[in-house]
Amino acid sequence: MNPQTVPTLVSDALAGHRRALARLISQIESRAAGSNAAMAAIYPRRLSGPGHPHVVGITGPPGAGKSTFTDRIITHARAQNLRVAVVAVDPSSPFSGGAILGDRLRMDRHVLDPGVYIRSLSARGHAGGLSRAAGQVVDVLDACGYDLIVVETVGVGQGELGVMQVADTVLVVLTPESGDSVQAMKAGLLEIADCFVVNKADRPGADALVRELEMAVHLDARRQWNAPVFAACATDGHGVNEVIAALSRHREW
Numbered sequence: 001m002n003p004q005t006v007p008t009l010v011s012d013a014l015a016g017h018r019r020a021l022a023r024l025i026s027q028i029e030s031r032a033a034g035s036n037a038a039m040a041a042i043y044p045r046r047l048s049g050p051g052h053p054h055v056v057g058i059t060g061p062p063g064a065g066k067s068t069f070t071d072r073i074i075t076h077a078r079a080q081n082l083r084v085a086v087v088a089v090d091p092s093s094p095f096s097g098g099a100i101l102g103d104r105l106r107m108d109r110h111v112l113d114p115g116v117y118i119r120s121l122s123a124r125g126h127a128g129g130l131s132r133a134a135g136q137v138v139d140v141l142d143a144c145g146y147d148l149i150v151v152e153t154v155g156v157g158q159g160e161l162g163v164m165q166v167a168d169t170v171l172v173v174l175t176p177e178s179g180d181s182v183q184a185m186k187a188g189l190l191e192i193a194d195c196f197v198v199n200k201a202d203r204p205g206a207d208a209l210v211r212e213l214e215m216a217v218h219l220d221a222r223r224q225w226n227a228p229v230f231a232a233c234a235t236d237g238h239g240v241n242e243v244i245a246a247l248s249r250h251r252e253w
Contacts, residue, residue: 006034029133044142050168051251057167059153064173065199068234082147086118135166164192169250171195176205193227194250197243201231
């Protein structure tokens with residue numbers, strides 16, 4: 001794309017044109033000529049302070065239910081007439097370099113909602129659970145006036161903690177199969193979590209994991225905010241409202 005057209009995409013995206021927004025994000029992701037200069041002209045609202053808009057990062061191991069939880073959060077926000085943007089980061093194949101970009105399939109009921117914008121990004125081999133462009137994409141969505149931005153990471157392993165650099169509030173989603181709190185400590189999730197949820201809480205071992213996480217949080221003397229721990233089941237909605245309320249409390253804090 002001719003770099004002279006990138007500023008036009010920026011102005012059109014900020015004016016509310018979704019197609020221009022999609023094309024602009026593609027230019028940012030591919031590092032097109034002129035995209036960095038265009039980004040310099042964007043002034044995200046969150047530069048004035050956290051929570052403007054509220055950027056929620058959702059992380060956890062593969063298969064924990066991050067996308068289903070994101071879908072529930074979208075539904076709750078739209079009931080409050082909030083505009084929601086979702087950045088879903090998918091892993092890239094080490095062989096082909098491609099990505100399925102399938103996380104948004106679990107949010108397909110929101111596709112036709114003009115108050116919801118969902119964008120998948122490929123990690124493109126970037127470490128940290130996010131794509132290299134994720135921070136800039138969040139800045140663009142911020143400048144476009146979205147009230148809530150949800151950043152869903154690649155299913156993280158140990159050391160993949162990039163979400164804390166872009167999110168105001170980090171929700172860590174675990175399952176009874178994720179292992180004990182020692183595994184969470186090894187992955188660094190205890191340090192970055194502002195809220196824990198043990199999803200699929202109808203499975204054996206959920207209550208024990210909740211207790212272990214609560215104890216681990218309680219023993220962490222460095223914390224100013226004590227991350228609450230919840231048991232929930234995103235598929236049927238059990239416990240989801242309590243988690244969403246905790247995310248709002250952390251934003252206020």
